Amino acid sequence: MQQTQTQASRFHSGVQRVLRSRVAQVLSYPHGVDRYLEVMNPMWSTGEVRARVEQVQHLTADSVTLTLRPNQHWQGFIPGQFVQLTVEIDGVRHTRCYSPANSVHNGDGTIELTAKAHANGFVSRYLREQMQAGQVVSLSQSGGEFALPANRPERVLLISGGSGITPVMAMLRTLCDEGHSGKITFLHYANRAEDMIYADELAEIAARHDNVELVRCFNGGDTAGELSGLFCREHLLEAVPDYADADTFLCGPPPMMAAVEALWDEEGLDHRLNKEHFTLAAPQVDSDSAEGEVRFARSETLVTNNGANLLEQAEAAGLKPESGCRMGICYSCTCRKTSGQVRDLRTGKVSSGDEQDIQLCVSVPVGTVTLDI
Amino acid sequence: MSIFNSLTAEQFDSIGRELDAIRNREIADLGEKDAKYIRTLIKRQRQLEVAGRGLLMAGFLPPAWLAGVACLSASKIIDNMEIGHNVMHGQYDWMGDPAINSQTFDWDNTCTSKAWKHTHNYEHHTFTNVLDKDHDIGYGILRMSEDQEWEPRFLLNPILAGVLATFFQHFVAVQSLKLEDYLIYKTKTKEEVKAEFKPTWKKMRKQLFKDYLLFPALAGPFFPFVFAGNVTANLARNLWSSQVIYNGHFPEEVEQFPESVIENETRGQWYVRQMLGSANFEGGPLMHLMSGNLSFQIEHHLFPDLPAHRYAKISPEVRAICEKYGLPYNTGPFFKQSFSVWKRIFKLALPGKRKGGGKGTLATVLNKKPAPTGEQVPISRKAA
Numbered sequence: 001m002q003q004t005q006t007q008a009s010r011f012h013s014g015v016q017r018v019l020r021s022r023v024a025q026v027l028s029y030p031h032g033v034d035r036y037l038e039v040m041n042p043m044w045s046t047g048e049v050r051a052r053v054e055q056v057q058h059l060t061a062d063s064v065t066l067t068l069r070p071n072q073h074w075q076g077f078i079p080g081q082f083v084q085l086t087v088e089i090d091g092v093r094h095t096r097c098y099s100p101a102n103s104v105h106n107g108d109g110t111i112e113l114t115a116k117a118h119a120n121g122f123v124s125r126y127l128r129e130q131m132q133a134g135q136v137v138s139l140s141q142s143g144g145e146f147a148l149p150a151n152r153p154e155r156v157l158l159i160s161g162g163s164g165i166t167p168v169m170a171m172l173r174t175l176c177d178e179g180h181s182g183k184i185t186f187l188h189y190a191n192r193a194e195d196m197i198y199a200d201e202l203a204e205i206a207a208r209h210d211n212v213e214l215v216r217c218f219n220g221g222d223t224a225g226e227l228s229g230l231f232c233r234e235h236l237l238e239a240v241p242d243y244a245d246a247d248t249f250l251c252g253p254p255p256m257m258a259a260v261e262a263l264w265d266e267e268g269l270d271h272r273l274n275k276e277h278f279t280l281a282a283p284q285v286d287s288d289s290a291e292g293e294v295r296f297a298r299s300e301t302l303v304t305n306n307g308a309n310l311l312e313q314a315e316a317a318g319l320k321p322e323s324g325c326r327m328g329i330c331y332s333c334t335c336r337k338t339s340g341q342v343r344d345l346r347t348g349k350v351s352s353g354d355e356q357d358i359q360l361c362v363s364v365p366v367g368t369v370t371l372d373i
Numbered sequence: 374m375s376i377f378n379s380l381t382a383e384q385f386d387s388i389g390r391e392l393d394a395i396r397n398r399e400i401a402d403l404g405e406k407d408a409k410y411i412r413t414l415i416k417r418q419r420q421l422e423v424a425g426r427g428l429l430m431a432g433f434l435p436p437a438w439l440a441g442v443a444c445l446s447a448s449k450i451i452d453n454m455e456i457g458h459n460v461m462h463g464q465y466d467w468m469g470d471p472a473i474n475s476q477t478f479d480w481d482n483t484c485t486s487k488a489w490k491h492t493h494n495y496e497h498h499t500f501t502n503v504l505d506k507d508h509d510i511g512y513g514i515l516r517m518s519e520d521q522e523w524e525p526r527f528l529l530n531p532i533l534a535g536v537l538a539t540f541f542q543h544f545v546a547v548q549s550l551k552l553e554d555y556l557i558y559k560t561k562t563k564e565e566v567k568a569e570f571k572p573t574w575k576k577m578r579k580q581l582f583k584d585y586l587l588f589p590a591l592a593g594p595f596f597p598f599v600f601a602g603n604v605t606a607n608l609a610r611n612l613w614s615s616q617v618i619y620n621g622h623f624p625e626e627v628e629q630f631p632e633s634v635i636e637n638e639t640r641g642q643w644y645v646r647q648m649l650g651s652a653n654f655e656g657g658p659l660m661h662l663m664s665g666n667l668s669f670q671i672e673h674h675l676f677p678d679l680p681a682h683r684y685a686k687i688s689p690e691v692r693a694i695c696e697k698y699g700l701p702y703n704t705g706p707f708f709k710q711s712f713s714v715w716k717r718i719f720k721l722a723l724p725g726k727r728k729g730g731g732k733g734t735l736a737t738v739l740n741k742k743p744a745p746t747g748e749q750v751p752i753s754r755k756a757a
Contacts, residue, residue: 026587029579030479039419091408093469324495329677331463331475332495347397357466
């Protein structure tokens with residue numbers, strides 16, 4: 001058994017070596033080996049992480065939990081870190097960040113991502129309503145500073161709100177699998193008891209581990225939890241009186257994060273607080289008036305948006321981006337927009353705020369826009 | 374008499390509006406079916422290529438050699454025409470897939486994607502059929518317009534057209550160098566040509582090494598069979614794609630324009646110039662696929678960044694607009710258009726200008742038009 005396994009893995013690494021060789025590169029030029037491999041199997045690649053969706057669960061009414069099986073290029077993650085998940089919706093690729101919620105010791109190599117479908121969360125709604133087992137998605141390697149230290153802290157306080165539960169869930173599950181002996185308090189805020197993701201599993205973990213204490217806090221008059229209302233000092237004093245001795249890990253919606261941060265700052269404990277910020281959808285800006293500024297990131301130039309197309313604004317700022325027809329047909333002036341929205345002069349359509357390629361000569365900024373030129 | 378004479382400024386504007394409406398409607402409809410189309414096609418092309426190269430390894434068996442050449446030729450044609458040409462036009466940029474994007478895609482052809490996008494997407498598509506601006510009028514080698522001054526070298530017009538077709542990928546690869554400026558007109562120095570050739574040679578080298586050395590070498594003693602197969606596949610692709618491209622702009626009735634036409638040109642006038650300067654040819658679905666839908670050259674020139682598989686659907690509407698405004702919609706069977714092209718190539722080998730012609734009056738009409746109104750994209754261009 002051991003013998004066949006090493007043989008199989010030696011075979012695999014041999015195949016990978018051949019596929020990454022100079023000869024394979026030349027033979028597959030100019031498309032590259034990956035472009036031929038993915039035709040045979042969407043999971044095959046010489047370096048890109050792809051994953052097959054194994055299971056789609058709905059733990060609460062507005063959330064979805066995906067179990068993903070990545071290909072051999074996945075290098076794993078540290079509890080707390082996030083990955084970028086890329087899915088294709090109606091032909092268009094969309095990328096979002098999610099924190100795996102599983103234990104790093106789950107043993108089967110799968111990754112568990114949980115998303116909460118917000119009313120205007122285009123991707124999360126798709127994941128909840130359309131995603132099916134068997135689909136193949138693209139993943140980045142894991143990243144982010146928010147991570148459980150290799151030297152596990154003794155006393156751990158995990159504070160989360162809403163779908164911010166996922167990274168601290170990974171921490172809790174991992175620590176429990178490691179037989180962590182120090183005390184762990186899991187303080188979670190949700191609107192209502194029925195919206196709380198992982199509610200059953202958390203109750204079970206707390207029941208099974210004497211060192212794990214679960215403190216649930218619901219809002220809007222829901223008294224099903226140990227606490228109720230929004231985060232405040234009283235909650236801490238009541239549920240976690242020794243919070244000053246703990247390494248604290250925090251992830252939740254911005255107002256809640258701000259309240260916790262303020263308290264930790266006030267008490268000079270900010271060095272014990274580790275936090276992960278949510279990214280928020282960009283605010284809607286009136287598309288007809290010229291507002292905001294245009295930021296040319298690579299050339300470190302910033303101008304006030306004057307309402308002209310971005311090619312003219314770039315040239316007026318002294319930049320010389322590549323350009324051609326100036327009417328949107330030749331794609332010479334295509335460049336990367338890293339944030340902000342633009343309006344297409346031909347169709348009038350306003351883009352999303354995602355990172356994407358745009359044509360400078362037929363795009364006007366809608367509010368502040370950052371370009372990679 | 375050019376048809377331009379019979380159109381008023383208002384008519385140009387309404388043609389512009391009607392065509393813009395078609396484009397906007399199609400752009401709003403882009404989605405999964407386009408993504409599926411291009412991905413399936415890429416898959417088929419890669420399969421054809423792998424099959425073709427595999428069969429050629431057994432090329433000492435005549436049926437395998439023939440089948441291998443057929444697969445590899447088809448693969449190269451689809452890679453260049455319906456995939457490469459169209460993806461590099463940005464037709465699928467909206468998908469956000471880095472593998473199917475005008476900024477990153479490269480094709481199985483000695484021409485670099487960067488040089489192609491400059492001479493084709495920018496120069497040819499912006500200044501379509503404008504003399505001295507659109508290098509595709511003769512590629513600096515041929516005399517393809519009555520208004521091109523005759524030179525003794527053009528006596529070889531038909532022979533040169535054959536040479537251009539035979540080595541089409543290499544001529545396209547060096548098109549951006551404008552070699553005639555160095556060889557004939559002496560307006561360019563050897564050093565300039567050398568510097569500009571560097572990136573092209575880098576790609577040419579890799580393509581030639583792959584097709585003529587590495588793949589044949591993999592076959593060991595059967596090197597000559599693979600070599601000959603690859604030569605034949607490249608030749609088939611060159612002859613086919615050059616004829617498709619000749620047919621798009623060189624049938625006899627297709628108009629060419631003086632440089633004055635692009636001064637203060639409105640969007641409507643630009644559209645009309647595209648329609649008068651292009652020609653379609655007819656055929657079945659396979660013909661359209663293998664020509665990269667350049668059988669709908671008119672629709673392609675109106676909407677170069679619209680996924681080309683949509684041209685067939687919108688062509689009746691474009692044709693109706695042409696009829697409504699009395700504009701010609703130049704189309705015909707493949708062989709008729711090809712014959713017309715070669716007639717022009719032979720005729721223009723000899724000196725002589727077009728009789729009559731509405732060129733002067735065309736400029737007069739253009740100068741009468743009012744300033745563009747509404748939200749039109751300004752067409753103030755810089756010369757390259």
